[in-house]
Amino acid sequence: MLKSYEELRNIDVKRFCKKRDGLDYLPWAMCVKLLHDNGAEVVRWEPIPDPSTGSSLIMSNQTFTDSKGNTNRCYETRIRVTIDDKEYEMQTPVMNGANPVKDNSMSQQRVWNSMCRAFVKCVALNTGLGFDLWLKEEDGNDPYIPESLEKLATPAKIKTVKNLCASHGIDADMWVTSNGKTWDTLTEKEAAQMLGAIKQRYGDE
Structure with missing residues (x-):
């Protein structure tokens, strides 16, 4: 049986983390391993395709053009996470660090990264594993905002x-x-x- 939310939140995951855009992140495969190590029997995730296109990439109809003529849209991915007998869903934007992805730089790798990020975040929100990493990111590394x-x-x-x-x-x-x-x-x-x-x-x- 998977440990409780508080028990999982108290696990120090920083030693398993890597750096991306100046922040610690927990790789998705290590996240799966830690869940199994702490009692989960079944851990998997899968993309939820856009019903209108069948693609793993969800996109808005509205396009945006920058001063150089490059266009982009609001791009997102959505996944379903299964942990033992529970299912969760998470939808997240496809980003280039802190910036939106331009049409000319969209790639399968960016879509994959978005889904991996969605998985780790979904696990943190619903099980507590690695949750404090997201607290740091949301705070922008600033402990006090006047x-x-x-x-x-x-x-x-x-x-x-x-x-x-x-x-x-x-x-x-x-x-x-x-x-x-x-x-x-x-x-x-x-x-x-x-x-x-x-x-x-x-x-x-």
Whole structure:
């Protein structure tokens, strides 16, 4: 029998992790092994295809074009995870690090990576295994966010984000809307996180 949520959450998985985009991540195969090591009899996952296309890649009809003429869409994958007698589903975006994937850089590897990430995240949410890794990622490695950053982003901050995105061929509008926001509702905290992601990837000040 699989151990309890609290028992699995207390397992230190960091020694099994690797680095990607500056964050620790648990490889999917090791995640499967750890579940079996801690009582699971059956562990598997499978893609849930888009019913309209039969493809593992789910995509929006709306396309977005950046300043260089590159297009992209909102791309996602959806999987079904089976652990013993329980089933879970998880849908996640297909991303290039912190950036949306452009049509000209979409690949089977990116789709596969998205599904693997969905599996590990689904396991963390539903069993507790590796959950604290996601806490760190969601916090953006920042243990404290001042209340001032919860205010709406200033026009100057938004302009800086847009200019940096344009200089690197990032579709800023797509980035904001894919997170359920608009430029009018973007907060200082969210703008700071966007700038931090750009700096981390491209070294911008």
